[in-house]
Amino acid sequence: MEMQPVPNEPALFIRDREILVIADLHIGIESGLKEHGLNAASQIQQMINHFISICKKCRPKEIILLGDVKHNIPSSTIQERKDVINFLESINSFGVIHLIPGNHDGFIKKISPEKIIIHPSDGIVLENIGFIHGHRWPKEEIMQCEQIIIGHTHPTIKFTDRIGYSTFEPCWLKARAIEDKVKERYPNSADAQILVMPAFNPLCGGIAVNKEGVVGPFGKMIDIQNAQVYLLDGSALGSVKDIK
Numbered sequence: 001m002e003m004q005p006v007p008n009e010p011a012l013f014i015r016d017r018e019i020l021v022i023a024d025l026h027i028g029i030e031s032g033l034k035e036h037g038l039n040a041a042s043q044i045q046q047m048i049n050h051f052i053s054i055c056k057k058c059r060p061k062e063i064i065l066l067g068d069v070k071h072n073i074p075s076s077t078i079q080e081r082k083d084v085i086n087f088l089e090s091i092n093s094f095g096v097i098h099l100i101p102g103n104h105d106g107f108i109k110k111i112s113p114e115k116i117i118i119h120p121s122d123g124i125v126l127e128n129i130g131f132i133h134g135h136r137w138p139k140e141e142i143m144q145c146e147q148i149i150i151g152h153t154h155p156t157i158k159f160t161d162r163i164g165y166s167t168f169e170p171c172w173l174k175a176r177a178i179e180d181k182v183k184e185r186y187p188n189s190a191d192a193q194i195l196v197m198p199a200f201n202p203l204c205g206g207i208a209v210n211k212e213g214v215v216g217p218f219g220k221m222i223d224i225q226n227a228q229v230y231l232l233d234g235s236a237l238g239s240v241k242d243i244k
Helices: 029-034 044-058 078-094 179-185
Strands: 003-005 012-014 019-022 062-065 096-099 124-126 129-132 147-150 155-160 166-176 193-196 228-231 236-239
Touching: 019 044, 044 078, 078 096
Parallel strands: 019 062, 062 096, 129 147, 147 193
Antiparallel strands: 003 012, 012 019, 124 129, 155 166, 166 193, 166 228, 228 236
C-alpha cells in the first residue's frame, strides 16, 4: 500500500485504504507538567482543530490512533476524561476510528464513545501492515508483516552546534530490525521496515534517537545506527550514525 507522511505534520496517510494515522496524543499531559512546576495551557482545542484540519486535507475513511490517547496513569483527572471524550467525539464524523491502546491508555474503553473500535494492545494487521503502539512485544502476525508502524518513542533528533548549544527536532525514523535478535523471539518473522512516528502532542517532548535510540521492545530489535531520519518537512538527514 502507498503510504506517505502528511507534509509538515506528525501524521501518516495510507492512500490506498484512505487511512490516517497519528500517535501519542497524551491528552491531559498538562496536569503532569504542573506537578513538575511547568504551567502549560490546555492543548485540547488546538489538537482538535489541528487534527480536523489534517482530516479535511486527507479526507480519510478510517483513522488509527496508535496509542497513548490519554496521559495520566494509573488514574485520570476529571478534566482529562472530559477532554478525551471531547476529542474522540469531535473527530468521530471524519472516519471509522480504530484505537490501539498504549501504556498510558488504562481504562480507555470506559471513557471512549461506543463507536470507537478498540483493538488489543499487541497490535493489528491491515493488508500486511502491522500497527502497534510499541510499548509491549508485538504478536507474531505483526512481525510477519512487510511494514510495521509504531509510536511510543516520540522520536526527535538532537543537533549540537560548534559551541555546544543543542536543539531538538521531532522526526520520523525508518529502520530495519537486526535479524538475529528478531529471530530469537519470532522465528517466522519477515524483514520488515519499521516506521517510528513522531508524537502528535507538541508538549510531549521526545527521545533523541541519535543519543538514546528507541525505547520499548522495538529498541531491542531495531538497527538504530543505520536507521534513516526524516524531519517533518520531508528533509532526509541520512542515517542516525552520521548525525552528531
